[in-house]
Amino acid sequence: MGSIKRSDESILVCVYYGLNGERLIRRGHKLATLLDCPLYILTVDQNPLDAFDAEKSGYIEKWTELCDELGVEKFIIRDNEKRPIQKVIAETARNYNITQIIVGQSAQSRWEEITKGSFLNVLLKEVPFVDFHIVSVKRQSVDNDNGNYEKGVRAYIIRDDEHYKITFTCPKLEHLEGIFFKEIGTDFDNGIFKFPHEHKMNEITVKEGYVINPYAIQPLFGKQIS
Structure with a gap:
């Protein structure tokens, strides 16, 4: 808070489901603190918010509390979203001038797709100005x-x-x-x-x-x- 000017970096953490979301948010917060830059959290779902099941709603609640606790710039919930994930990530990255994106590599999450060439290539074309951090996360197993x-x-x-x-x-x-x-x-x-x-x-x-x-x-x- 004593900084005169924040860095030009801006970080976006993509969370989808499960306990790994908290770990990714904390990882993003640690990096944002080091760089003294804003942190944004994004979650995407095809269903409208009021149709989320109890488990998903519970995670949204926990993530919201964690974002408040850590002073996250904004927790972005893109519900009722029918477009491909990479389009949503790219649009969000452009809207908030994101320079770094953090995603989790997990067998039980559709964010895992980002490790497959075609998905990553599309995303890199959509947002060529962004650095990606693909974090290995433990499975809830x-x-x-x-x-x-x-x-x-x-x-x-x-x-x-x-x-x-x-x-x-x-x-x-x-x-x-x-x-x-x-x-x-x-x-x-x-x-x-x-x-x-x-x-x-x-x-x-x-x-x-x-x-x-x-x-x-x-x-x-x-x-x-x-």
């Missing part, structure tokens, strides 16, 4: 449950007659993509499969490579299910 599971790996559930089984190579047929947490000390594919659906993480139990409750995921396999 069953890793924390007494250490009974190995580190999560990308996996897919496919239909096998009336059953559903797990595979670790991307199949050409209809599938469900997620993260598999294998139980420690088992030679079989026993564990928990987590996947995003309707803006939250869901989990199903896998035993010896097969989903033990196929009815839980039947509706997610579309019209192929009789």
Whole structure:
């Protein structure tokens, strides 16, 4: 506050869902403090604000409180947003003269797309004047449950007659993509499969490579299910 002039930098932190949002906001605040520059937080959702589920609304509330506590310049909520994420980020970056953008790389978040070439290339064309910080964030996972599971790996559930089984190579047929947490000390594919659906993480139990409750995921396999 004793500075005569703030730097020309301006930071935007993109948060989407989950506990990692707080970590990213604090990371952005630390950088903004070092650079003595304004900090903006952005979250984007296809649904209108009043249609957010309890979990998402809870995060919005926590992030709002944290932004107030840290003296964030503005918490930008872009709800009911149907455009591609990169368009929204680019527009926000231009509107607020952003020079640095921080996003989290997480398997359970659609911000993960930013690490894939096509998304990043589009974004760089949209906002060529911005520096990007892609922060690796810990997954909210069953890793924390007494250490009974190995580190999560990308996996897919496919239909096998009336059953559903797990595979670790991307199949050409209809599938469900997620993260598999294998139980420690088992030679079989026993564990928990987590996947995003309707803006939250869901989990199903896998035993010896097969989903033990196929009815839980039947509706997610579309019209192929009789």
